[in-house]
Amino acid sequence: MPRGFFITFEGLDGSGKTTQLRRLATSLAAEGHHVVTLRQPGGTALGDRIRGVLLDSRSEASLGPIDPIAELTLMFADRAQAIAEVIQPALAAGSIVLCDRFTDSSEAYQGGGRQLGSDRVLALHTAVCGTLQPDLTLLLLPPLEASLARARRRNHRNTQTHGTDENRFERESDEFYGRIHNAYRRIAEREPTRVITIAENHTIEEIEKIIHQIVAQQLPATLPTSQASTLEA
Numbered sequence: 001m002p003r004g005f006f007i008t009f010e011g012l013d014g015s016g017k018t019t020q021l022r023r024l025a026t027s028l029a030a031e032g033h034h035v036v037t038l039r040q041p042g043g044t045a046l047g048d049r050i051r052g053v054l055l056d057s058r059s060e061a062s063l064g065p066i067d068p069i070a071e072l073t074l075m076f077a078d079r080a081q082a083i084a085e086v087i088q089p090a091l092a093a094g095s096i097v098l099c100d101r102f103t104d105s106s107e108a109y110q111g112g113g114r115q116l117g118s119d120r121v122l123a124l125h126t127a128v129c130g131t132l133q134p135d136l137t138l139l140l141l142p143p144l145e146a147s148l149a150r151a152r153r154r155n156h157r158n159t160q161t162h163g164t165d166e167n168r169f170e171r172e173s174d175e176f177y178g179r180i181h182n183a184y185r186r187i188a189e190r191e192p193t194r195v196i197t198i199a200e201n202h203t204i205e206e207i208e209k210i211i212h213q214i215v216a217q218q219l220p221a222t223l224p225t226s227q228a229s230t231l232e233a
Helices: 017-030 045-055 059-063 068-092 101-111 118-129 144-162 176-189 204-218
Strands: 005-010 034-039 096-100 136-140 196-197 229-232
Touching: 005 017, 005 059, 005 068, 005 101, 017 034, 017 096, 017 136, 017 204, 034 068, 045 059, 045 068, 068 096, 068 101, 101 118, 101 176, 136 176, 136 204, 144 176, 176 196, 196 204
Parallel strands: 005 096, 005 136, 034 096, 034 229, 136 196
Antiparallel strands: none
16 A cells, blocks of 8 residues: 655644645545544544643643643644554555644744744654654745734634633734744745745635645655545544
């Protein structure tokens, strides 16, 4: 069985990456590819527990302040479980794996935003993920102000409508997010072959078309196809 293809979506909250991941999953499945989707943190039973701790703005009220190193290592604990339970088995089965965030997020948010530096994050990646790297990373990086405004409106709406509260990061300062935005740009400059940046503030439909063209050019012809199916971890 040929190895599958690993695509990650990166960007600030509010960049539209989750919407585009879902749209790509639907179109790839319609073309007969077997698609597995997941998010980080999350995507496994353990990962969902970790997600609750890291993203819920009420966590620190009960747990106290989360140290940046603890935050980083929890992100990689989630990643280790996702690799073992979801990503590696899916790739071994020839599936296309679409992941909402991976190590680039840790480098941007903890390395840049929390100012822990890239070297520490990349060393953890080597220790936890080994040689596993995405085959393609789609970095959605519209203007900072637009992303933040969308993310904060969305999280407020979800809190009011569903009672979910994943606002812990959204409460951070604009300077924090400026460092993340800059870190993402540095990652893209360092790895231009893997990371493709979509920085324009296009419509959802326009971005979907751009992404479909990028992916169509990079998918190996050897990937198996069958009856349309999409699995979500």
